[in-house]
Amino acid sequence: MLQQKSKKGAFLALVCVAALLALVVALENTLDPTKNILLFTSLKKGAVYALVAVSMNLLNGFTGLFSLGQAGFMLLGAYTYAILTIPVESRESVYYLYGGSAVKFSLPDLFGGADTVPGLVLGVLIALILAGCVAAAVAWLIGLPVLRLKSDYLAIATLGFGEIIRAIFQWDKLGPVTNGANALKNFPTFSSFNITNADGQVVFRLSTFVAFLIAAVCIALIVLLINSSYGRAFKAIREDEIAAEAMGVNLAKHKRLAFCVSSFFAGVGGGMFAMFANQAQAKTFTTAMTYEILLIVVIGGIGSVSGSAIAAFLYVAASEWWLRFLDAEMWVFGIKVPFLRTGFRMVVFSIIIMIVVLFFRQGLMGSRELPDLFRRRPRKSPRKAGEHNG
Amino acid sequence: MAENVLRLEDVTMQFGGVVAVNNLSLEVNRGEIVALIGPNGAGKTTAFNCITGVYEPTNGRVSLAGEVIVENHPQGKMKTMYQGENSGKYTGVVRLTPDQITQKGIARTFQNIRLFGALTVFENVLVAKHMRARQNFLSAAFRLNKAEEKRMREESMALLEEQGLAHLKDEVASSLPYGLQRRLEIARALATDPKLLLLDEPAAGMNPQETQELTDFIKQIRTEYDLSVFMIEHHMDLVMQISDRIYVLDFGRLISQGTPEAVQNDQRVIDAYLGVADDAED
Ligand SMILES: Nc1ncnc2c1ncn2[C@@H]1O[C@H](COP(=O)(O)OP(=O)(O)OP(=O)(O)O)[C@@H](O)[C@H]1O
Ligand SMILES: [Mg+2]
Numbered sequence: 001m002l003q004q005k006s007k008k009g010a011f012l013a014l015v016c017v018a019a020l021l022a023l024v025v026a027l028e029n030t031l032d033p034t035k036n037i038l039l040f041t042s043l044k045k046g047a048v049y050a051l052v053a054v055s056m057n058l059l060n061g062f063t064g065l066f067s068l069g070q071a072g073f074m075l076l077g078a079y080t081y082a083i084l085t086i087p088v089e090s091r092e093s094v095y096y097l098y099g100g101s102a103v104k105f106s107l108p109d110l111f112g113g114a115d116t117v118p119g120l121v122l123g124v125l126i127a128l129i130l131a132g133c134v135a136a137a138v139a140w141l142i143g144l145p146v147l148r149l150k151s152d153y154l155a156i157a158t159l160g161f162g163e164i165i166r167a168i169f170q171w172d173k174l175g176p177v178t179n180g181a182n183a184l185k186n187f188p189t190f191s192s193f194n195i196t197n198a199d200g201q202v203v204f205r206l207s208t209f210v211a212f213l214i215a216a217v218c219i220a221l222i223v224l225l226i227n228s229s230y231g232r233a234f235k236a237i238r239e240d241e242i243a244a245e246a247m248g249v250n251l252a253k254h255k256r257l258a259f260c261v262s263s264f265f266a267g268v269g270g271g272m273f274a275m276f277a278n279q280a281q282a283k284t285f286t287t288a289m290t291y292e293i294l295l296i297v298v299i300g301g302i303g304s305v306s307g308s309a310i311a312a313f314l315y316v317a318a319s320e321w322w323l324r325f326l327d328a329e330m331w332v333f334g335i336k337v338p339f340l341r342t343g344f345r346m347v348v349f350s351i352i353i354m355i356v357v358l359f360f361r362q363g364l365m366g367s368r369e370l371p372d373l374f375r376r377r378p379r380k381s382p383r384k385a386g387e388h389n390g
Numbered sequence: 391m392a393e394n395v396l397r398l399e400d401v402t403m404q405f406g407g408v409v410a411v412n413n414l415s416l417e418v419n420r421g422e423i424v425a426l427i428g429p430n431g432a433g434k435t436t437a438f439n440c441i442t443g444v445y446e447p448t449n450g451r452v453s454l455a456g457e458v459i460v461e462n463h464p465q466g467k468m469k470t471m472y473q474g475e476n477s478g479k480y481t482g483v484v485r486l487t488p489d490q491i492t493q494k495g496i497a498r499t500f501q502n503i504r505l506f507g508a509l510t511v512f513e514n515v516l517v518a519k520h521m522r523a524r525q526n527f528l529s530a531a532f533r534l535n536k537a538e539e540k541r542m543r544e545e546s547m548a549l550l551e552e553q554g555l556a557h558l559k560d561e562v563a564s565s566l567p568y569g570l571q572r573r574l575e576i577a578r579a580l581a582t583d584p585k586l587l588l589l590d591e592p593a594a595g596m597n598p599q600e601t602q603e604l605t606d607f608i609k610q611i612r613t614e615y616d617l618s619v620f621m622i623e624h625h626m627d628l629v630m631q632i633s634d635r636i637y638v639l640d641f642g643r644l645i646s647q648g649t650p651e652a653v654q655n656d657q658r659v660i661d662a663y664l665g666v667a668d669d670a671e672d
Pocket of ligand 1: 407410429431432435436
């Protein structure tokens, strides 16, 4: 019976995600992209942030490890993706300060070039997977010493890790690989997936769809892990480490696994961020970015995957789009509205965030998931069943 | 001679200047129910923590069914600090982690209940099945071995049914009343398929009737699950009724051992413990 229920749930979820993806394609090809730039920017960035937030939630919300290294792992992913996908012919111009790139190949070129379908799809896919692998490998290495630390010490150590990574990637000596402090560009982005005709005009848009598709697949994988036996072990560690160990859960192994998986998807998210931003530059992956992601996790509800995903879109849309008008001067009936000027948006935004965090401690979803909201019986009705049986 | 399940040899645990457990040697034989009693702060819980790998004893050895699971000798800073007996006797260092010891067959409950509060009753038991599942994280995530997950669920469900907790399976553990939380903690320990069950004050906070039920329950699980039970308990009725043998600890040292009658009539025990306990408990 239990199996049936979960099968039905999985099927429903699949249908919903498919419907969402279809909606995105429809939106993208009916709305005028030039008039709705902010909408599509928010959607793409929202998809990237949703994935990274869910990956952070896996660690902070489900395993109870308070880690703040997300931006560092995104950076690793972004650079891995960029370095592996910049076309060979553009390398000279991108790395002009260093007289060309030390990496002499490009993944899309290996499959026929970024302007062919196999070159683009396979190249980007493999590069994103490798982006995740690099992040996961680094997580595996630093996991051993770092994961022994308790709560706030772990947070500080991972925060430091992010800063160190950022400094290393801007180091001049690594210029031929990382392009020093300069941006990497000219690699395939989300827009590369738009289908064009012979004249180079876009006939069918897929850029937002691709962002959603990758994020959806990755989030689905994380959900599968969370709902497996390993996910239960993670939650047991979060609830009580000593009891988890007494139940035979190997703490070191499971913490490290959660850390590596989380970092893997942060790395993929970093690659996607590079695709979204059309460039990869170390100075964008700051601690402030980690805080943004953390805020999304908190707003969405620690321990709720759907909460993180929804909060990511709300957060990005609010900061990039809905509050934009606050940055421009406005005249109503010939009177200039006070306060409105460049930067005021962020003031209002911060106040909203503070209110949300202060008054909705549990976040939007608490630790519930979207389907829980539609169930008749709330999960926390203590002892209903117990009364029948005495 | 009876088959030896648990054996402690000169186990000593020193915290700074406090010797919480002092050269403790004892045995639990197969199928026995053995009690460890002693006044508050005698070192009972600390002894459990040494057996289960939560603490690393300063000196001594613990074996499970003949296999050494913990062995240590004073080393490093402890070498100068530890001046007790038997300091040169143990030379090996065996340091299994608590999860490894659980895998070897020792399960335990905690003095202050440690359930996975936000998880359901069913999930609490399922976690215990995780360690023996033949799978890695990829095969688990991609559902490549559905039979394994099904087996874990069936075994857990069967256990909950045996324990009379099946109707509560979807309740959040922290929402259960106290008595049921204790029951669930024992059920969860049984789910690890132990040879030896360590119970730390299972009757704490229970009224006489509940205590009586618990007594029957412990006897029942001993035969049903072919267990040896080693328990810490303050309720004397329970201890005297159920135990095959009793060890008495005071200030970390064993002061008496034997059958309930023998221990009850031991003057040292009466001095150290029973007199105090009567005052303290009533
Ligand atoms: N981690 C620790 N660090 C320092 N001292 C400790 C530690 N754990 C226990 N102790 C000390 O060891 C002594 C024995 O404690 P323990 O908890 O084993 O007693 P107990 O016999 O279980 O008592 P109770 O009946 O109250 O549960 C106490 O004096 C306690 O303060
Ligand atoms: Mg105790």
